[in-house]
Amino acid sequence: xxxxxxxxxxxxxxxxxxxxxxxxxxxxxxxxxxxxxxxxxxxxxxxxxxxxxxxxxxxxxxxxxxxxxxxxxxxxxxxxxxxxxxxxxxxxxxxxxxxxxxxxxxxxxxxxxxxx
Amino acid sequence: xxxxxxxxxxxxxxxxxxxxxxxxxxxxxxxxxxxxxxxxxxxxxxxxxxxxxxxxxxxxxxxxxxxxxxxxxxxxxxxxxxxxxxxxxxxxxxxxxxxxxxxxxxxxxx
Numbered sequence: 001x002x003x004x005x006x007x008x009x010x011x012x013x014x015x016x017x018x019x020x021x022x023x024x025x026x027x028x029x030x031x032x033x034x035x036x037x038x039x040x041x042x043x044x045x046x047x048x049x050x051x052x053x054x055x056x057x058x059x060x061x062x063x064x065x066x067x068x069x070x071x072x073x074x075x076x077x078x079x080x081x082x083x084x085x086x087x088x089x090x091x092x093x094x095x096x097x098x099x100x101x102x103x104x105x106x107x108x109x110x111x112x113x114x115x116x
Numbered sequence: 117x118x119x120x121x122x123x124x125x126x127x128x129x130x131x132x133x134x135x136x137x138x139x140x141x142x143x144x145x146x147x148x149x150x151x152x153x154x155x156x157x158x159x160x161x162x163x164x165x166x167x168x169x170x171x172x173x174x175x176x177x178x179x180x181x182x183x184x185x186x187x188x189x190x191x192x193x194x195x196x197x198x199x200x201x202x203x204x205x206x207x208x209x210x211x212x213x214x215x216x217x218x219x220x221x222x223x224x225x226x
Contacts, residue, residue: 033213040124042218043160043204050212058213090159103148103208107159 003027004108006091012114013081021076021111023091031094031102032074034058034066036087037110043090049074081115088112120207122217130225135192137220139205142186148208149181149188154219155201163203164190195224 004025013019023032034046045058047066055066063085067075078085091108095101119142129135137151148167152160166172166179166188178191188207192199202219209215 040218043216045213048213056211088157102212103214104150104162104165105206105214106162110157110159 004091004093004106006089006108006111008111009109010112012116014116015080015082017081019078019081019113021078021089021091021113023074023076023108025072025091025093025108027093027095027106028071029093029106030071030096032068033092033094033105034064034074034076035090035092036060036085037090038087046076078113078115083115086113086115120205120215120217122203122205122220124218125221126223127220128223128225129195131195131197133195133224135195135199135222135224137190137192137203137205137222139188139190139217140186141188141205141207141215143207143209143215144183144186145210146183146186146207149179150206150214151177151179151188151190152204152206152216153201154204160204192222195222197224197226200224 007022030051033048035043044060049055049068065077089111092105094105121140150165151163154160164179166181172179176193180189202221204219205217206214
């Protein structure tokens with residue numbers, strides 16, 4: 001089984017709808033991240049969480065919110081989806097300072113989102 | 117805003133040749149550097165990390181770091197068509213996150 005999973009893998013929605021993308025991991029990592037990827041723009045950080053009680057905005061957090069339900073789960077919500085949020089979304093995880101692997105990130109398979 | 121710059125390519129090399137991918141970064145205090153490979157429509161996968169000046173080799177891959185010049189590179193020896201992908205350079209920023217370059221697309225021609 002994959003260490004980092006994302007659901008759904010593909011999603012089509014309409015403008016104004018609220019949707020949630022989910023990420024789960026079995027790596028035992030404390031740190032989790034949400035990115036979006038657009039052609040020509042690379043990977044951009046939306047939100048990140050270094051532990052269950054720590055949530056931080058990334059480069060492009062407007063229009064998004066997150067919830068860290070447990071160490072293993074980190075969800076991304078689009079409160080009112082708009083077409084320019086059409087993108088490929090990735091969740092990633094990394095370890096802790098105590099294990100020395102806090103910087104190496106491992107990515108989930110991605111969610112392809114289309115907002116009509 | 118800290119930046120990581122890569123030539124977008126595409127970089128085209130013949131099979132068996134050495135592919136050289138380059139990356140520069142703006143934050144002089146950065147200490148940790150990563151190379152990821154991403155096939156079209158797939159997620160990035162870690163190839164190598166490098167933390168000290170000099171070269172680090174892993175199989176056909178060699179990462180090179182020059183902190184004085186704020187430059188990190190990836191060499192792929194004996195390039196294979198299966199190496200055709202986009203290569204992402206990433207640098208750890210001041211908040212402990214990775215800052216990614218936009219990637220260089222590599223095409224290895226049989």
